[in-house]
Amino acid sequence: MATGRTHRPATRSRGIPEATVARLPLYLRALTALSERSVPTVSSEELAAAAGVNSAKLRKDFSYLGSYGTRGVGYDVEYLVYQISRELGLTQDWPVVIVGIGNLGAALANYGGFASRGFRVAALIDADPAMAGKPVAGIPVQHTDELEKIIDDNGVSIGVIATPAGAAQQVCDRLVAAGVTSILNFAPTVLSVPDGVDVRKVDLSIELQILAFHEQRKAGEEAAAAAADGAGPVATTRGESESADKGPDGDVPAVMPA
Amino acid sequence: MATGRTHRPATRSRGIPEATVARLPLYLRALTALSERSVPTVSSEELAAAAGVNSAKLRKDFSYLGSYGTRGVGYDVEYLVYQISRELGLTQDWPVVIVGIGNLGAALANYGGFASRGFRVAALIDADPAMAGKPVAGIPVQHTDELEKIIDDNGVSIGVIATPAGAAQQVCDRLVAAGVTSILNFAPTVLSVPDGVDVRKVDLSIELQILAFHEQRKAGEEAAAAAADGAGPVATTRGESESADKGPDGDVPAVMPA
DNA sequence: AATTGTGAACGAATTCACAGCG
DNA sequence: CGCTGTGAATTCGTTCACAATT
DSSP states (O other), X not given: OOOOOSSOOSSOOSOOOXXXXXXXXXXXXXXXXXXXXXXXXXXXXXXXXXXXXXXXXXXXXXXXXXOOEETTXXXXXXXXXXXXXXXXXXXXOEEEEXXXXXXXXXXXXXXXXXXXXXXXXEEEEESOTTTTTOEETTEEEEEGGGHHHHHHHHTOOEEEEOSOHHHHHHHHHHHHHHTOOEEEEOSSSOOOOOTTOEEEEOOHHHHHHHHXXXXXXXHHHHHHHHHHHHSSOOSSOOSSOTTTOOTTOOOSOOOOOO | OOOOOSSOOSSOOSOOOHHHHHHHHHHHHHHHHHXXXXXXXXXXXXXXXXXXXXXXXXXXXXXXXXXXXXXXXXXXXXXXXXXXXXXXXXXXXXXXXXXXXSHHHHHHHHOTHHHHTXXXXXXXXXXXXXXXXXXXXXXXXXXXXXXXXXXXXXXXXXXEEOSOHHHHHHHHHHHHHHTOOEEEEOSSSOOOOOTTOXXXXXXXXXXXXXXXXXXXXXXXXXXXXXHHHHSSOOSSOOSSOTTTXXXXXXXXXXXXXX
């Protein structure tokens, strides 16, 4: 992107890397905790530790937002909270609907971290007529028939799909047709959506499978190590650490707590 | 990884890229669906479409596992299912414990995709004595006091944390001390673990915040587009398509369905 | 003196494009 | 002839290391 030698990109240049965006919520959470403890400033080192990343990465991330720190001192906690919130669009209100009020949908509806960050559960929707009217987390469940009206009345642009896999695409299509442009999908299916609609996926079984892969690899390495004792040279290279275990550093993905 | 010019990595070389590992479960799901419909073979193009990735990526991914396709024809569905399952370690049984049986823990316990893929819920654990003995998803909840014994008796190496944030690190420490080496964390906290322990994180509020960011960006662009009509030149560069919308392609992260 | 902000080096992941093979 | 498998080119992300700044 050019050397930007001209004057200065004033505030920020636009085009924050996706990887950085994915970490901003992490920083925000750590900062909020500091803010609650009335800590006035943090260094990149401290904040990075709290967020579980390394400090160079954090500084580079912040550099995409602008120059919000003070050399020799660190970052002003309140100010950064505000800047990141604004960057993420959390200074505005985001009404969301949750479709599919089973165990998971109920868990999501009850999740406190929602309201705390600009998100507001505008409605709960389920296809089961028996659910209609029953309150979950204090909000009465509405029937799927009302979906379009609900989206429209509340100006909802973010939808959460917590239905069984079979119903997901259909629900998705209706959400999109009704005007939703961001979807968080908990159903184990690939959703197809038109351009301009964002989908993020959260899939337990995939995460477990990834863990199983690493778990298996560990077991294999132990075996190799044991074998190395008893007998001659083992083919595997080991000792190179494989680059894969990365320490306690968080990974790429992420989504949702109790 | 050196050029590996020596002889040949025989089956596979070791060191499958992390990004590839994260996609294998996706391919596996698509393949399983095909298998159930008794489809005998697929081309990289078809399978890629079903998994929501592009075909070059899929072929490159498979190339790390070995040469399991047939040129001019495609891939044998059953054979690939087996190879990927084996690679992911799903041909063995993985007992898991779920700690924290609130709404979310219950949702996880009830999640069917578990058993289907080598995972078996060995126990449900909760700190609330009132929960003890109550069956959830047909499995009686046990008290946290039993944690170490349960891990040990069942040879559990994978733990799922679905507790409130405040309890997560403590639970984590106990799991690790008891021998768990892979953790799936649903609590909104950064866990610190010793080397050799893998942690994956699933965090709803983070995913929503990422969606909000993109949602906001869309709104901004609309506004900019509208503004471009009315008045003079706008500062922002636009038209460069920003690289960020990537189309309907899935994103990086992932985790869990109803 | 301490800590940010950032070019530059590096490494990982994706995409291209085509040779190789069935 | 069609489709896989893969080097080479490219893009994206991380880390290094240090000059700039308070």
